[in-house]
Amino acid sequence: MGEIEDAIERADQEAFTREPPKTVQAQIRYLIRQLGSARAVAAQIGVTADSVNRYRRGARTPRADVAAKIDAAVRQRWQPRIRRQRRKHAATTGGITIETRARFGYTAPIGTTDDGRVRRLTVHLPPEYARRLFEARDTGAGERQLRQVIAEGLQEIYFKDGGRRADDLEVELTDIDYLDLDY
Numbered sequence: 001m002g003e004i005e006d007a008i009e010r011a012d013q014e015a016f017t018r019e020p021p022k023t024v025q026a027q028i029r030y031l032i033r034q035l036g037s038a039r040a041v042a043a044q045i046g047v048t049a050d051s052v053n054r055y056r057r058g059a060r061t062p063r064a065d066v067a068a069k070i071d072a073a074v075r076q077r078w079q080p081r082i083r084r085q086r087r088k089h090a091a092t093t094g095g096i097t098i099e100t101r102a103r104f105g106y107t108a109p110i111g112t113t114d115d116g117r118v119r120r121l122t123v124h125l126p127p128e129y130a131r132r133l134f135e136a137r138d139t140g141a142g143e144r145q146l147r148q149v150i151a152e153g154l155q156e157i158y159f160k161d162g163g164r165r166a167d168d169l170e171v172e173l174t175d176i177d178y179l180d181l182d183y
Helices: 003-013 024-035 038-045 049-057 064-077 080-094 127-138 143-159
Strands: 096-107 117-125 170-182
Touching: 003 064, 003 080, 003 127, 003 143, 003 170, 024 038, 024 049, 024 064, 038 049, 038 064, 080 127, 096 127, 096 143, 117 127, 117 143, 127 143, 143 170
Parallel strands: none
Antiparallel strands: 096 117, 096 170
8 A cells, every 4th residue: 555545554453433343362353254265365365274263262372463364454444434524525625635745846936946845744635635535545546546636726826825836836745755635
């Protein structure tokens, strides 16, 4: 996953109304219910079905890397309805807030500076950009396309100030130091 997909996942997890299971046994039981079998869970986390059953019974504890995969798999599937509701709200009425520190490159008319600069921005984008971002992610768009959607939103709302200035400015988002989303 890329930086933007990670940020979307973190924002989704902030919406949880209940904590996901914490113990390995409870996490494995949850995954078996979600995926249907120990074999499917094993394929998801990269171990054998026997190991999954041992984790479920408490007869074995997983290595740290396997435990991290189990936790990530649980968090990825936890409370899907809550996630959908928040995304729908962001895409229809709420919009999305982006906080980032990144290098922004510019294409601007002659006589103005077009040197890229690192900026720290916190900008609330309207629902249209949230909808486009979620649609792009759901259709399997890569990190580059997701960056383009965010760059267009920041270009229109922050740099062009909703059409009040810098009409010919084109913004490119590169070298993301960090990116955080809230919706």
